[in-house]
Amino acid sequence: MQQTFLPEQFSVQAVLAIQQANAIAARTRAILLSPPHLLYGLLAQKETDAVGVLTALGHDTEKMLRKLKEQFESRQMVRWQGGDKEQGRLDPALDRVLNGALEEARSVGVPFASTRDLLVSVLSYPTAEIAEWQRTWSVDVESIRQAPVSVYEQSVTDAAEQYEQAVERAREARRSQRVSPVFLGLSAAMIGIGAYLYQVTDPMPIAIFAFVTIGWVVSLALHEFGHALMAYIGGDYTVAERGYLTLNPLKYTHPVLSIVMPVIFLLLGGIGLPGGAVYVHMGAIRSRWMQSVVSAAGPAANGLFALVLALPFLLISDVGFFAEKPYFWAAIALLIFLQITAIAFNLLPMPGLDGFGILAPWLPMSVHRMLAPLYSFGYLLLIFLFWYVDAFRSVFWTFVWLALLELRVIPELVEIGFSLYRFWT
Structure with a gap:
């Protein structure tokens, strides 16, 4: 047998x-x-x-x-x-x-x-x-x-067990790269409030506050997603495991950097300070060029978001068009303004900011050691420069307003938007 x-x-x-x-x-x-x-x-x-x-x-x-x-x-x-x-x-x-x-x-x-x-x-x-x-x-x-x-x-x-594990890892990778319901919900809320501002002649004051704040959180997620996506392409696959590719703002949250500092800056000076945090394993990135790209990707995402929001201003030269819906366009103008200020801040070559991250891969170790004490106090130095150094403040605001003029955003709408944003004053 x-x-x-x-x-x-x-x-x-x-x-x-x-x-x-x-x-x-x-x-x-x-x-x-x-x-x-x-x-x-x-x-x-x-x-x-x-x-x-x-x-x-x-x-x-x-x-x-x-x-x-x-x-x-x-x-x-x-x-x-x-x-x-x-x-x-x-x-x-x-x-x-x-x-x-x-x-x-x-x-x-x-x-x-x-x-x-x-x-x-x-x-x-x-x-x-x-x-x-x-x-x-x-x-x-x-x-x-x-x-x-x-x-x-x-x-x-x-082999069968390894195949099943590979399939499960692939499923997990797909799950870690799906757009988060939190981000989709925030985007839907932003669009809904925006539609309300566009249609109502005398909207509730809190509506502009909500629209701009939610829009700012959306831009924060896009900023950090830009870093994470380039890091993933560059070789750091841990960003997917941490959920950074889902656009979920909660994944980027740091109690002080993500909430306290941005709100303080926004209320005191109307400045957009990106405060999220993605932890990138730079040692896994394949080249110095790619490490610089990872750092530049965040401000680039803010720039792209600002450009999309500014398209009506770039395409329509009739000021009367924007005057017909002043509350809506004032909110849009303020959100663009916050993106430009965020880009201006982030491109500063200071430890802790993306501008320094772009340069860091090319700096000798002696420079890194010299700047090491500043890594923990970068934000304090930034506050000092902004409030106490006139030359720094002048260059900063010149860059912001020149960028807004290039996007053809009406300055008066930005001022109206900021006054309406602080509805409690």
């Missing part, structure tokens, strides 16, 4: 070799799957222990394979089938070979047979044809058995 063999008893490469053997048997219309077919299947696999060992022992496996193929195609070895029900059965000689391969594996404590075990067994229990080839090719079974491993083959069970 013929034994039933399971794929789990063999390595992945061994299973592929058996499948290749079955294919050549089917092509030559053989009644039974026999050891010569298996030898063909073993030689046809490239990245296997069997082929690696034969090559290391000085055998030309390509030449051996061609010889086998010629003989199969000339039908010298074909036993014609009498009916379809016979095809696919194992030759008793192959049954003995497969059992021998499993015994070879067990003798060294391995729970599955590799292609080398199959090759050793094929040559240990040769058919007449294989015995002739063995003499022609001077193949020594013991040399094959004792040769160092050339390819460590994997069991079918392990």
Whole structure:
């Protein structure tokens, strides 16, 4: 009675070799799957222990394979089938070979047979044809058995488990890159409040506050997403695991940097201070150029958002058009203004800001060591410069207003927007 063999008893490469053997048997219309077919299947696999060992022992496996193929195609070895029900059965000689391969594996404590075990067994229990080839090719079974491993083959069970793990990792990666419902909800709220401001002639004062604040949080998410996306492209895949590619503002939140400082700056001076935090593993980024791109991506996202918001101002030169819906356009103008101030701040070459991050990969370590004390006090230095250094303040505001003029944003709308934003005053 013929034994039933399971794929789990063999390595992945061994299973592929058996499948290749079955294919050549089917092509030559053989009644039974026999050891010569298996030898063909073993030689046809490239990245296997069997082929690696034969090559290391000085055998030309390509030449051996061609010889086998010629003989199969000339039908010298074909036993014609009498009916379809016979095809696919194992030759008793192959049954003995497969059992021998499993015994070879067990003798060294391995729970599955590799292609080398199959090759050793094929040559240990040769058919007449294989015995002739063995003499022609001077193949020594013991040399094959004792040769160092050339390819460590994997069991079918392990391969299946790794495949399932890979599928799960792929699913997790897709989940980590989906747009967050939080971001979608904020975007929908911003659009809804914007529609309200556009349609109502005398909106509630808090509506402008809500529109601009939500719009600012949306821009914060875009800013940090820009950093994370470039970091992911550059080689830091941990940003996906941390949820930074979902655009979820909650993933970027830092109690002080993300909430307290931006609100203080916004209320005191109407300045947009990005306060999110994405932790990028710069050591994983493949080049210094890419490290600079990662830092520049945040301000670039603010710039793109500002450009989209400013399109009506760039395309429509009639001031009367904006005067018809002053509350809506004042809110839009203020949001553009905040984006420009955020870009101006972030491009400053100070530790802790993106401007410094752009330069940092190109600075010598001596400069980094010299600036190390500033890393913890960058924001305090920024506050000092802004409130106490007139020259700094003058250059900053000149840049902001020139950028707004380039976008053709009406300055009066920005002033109206800011006065309406602080509705409680």
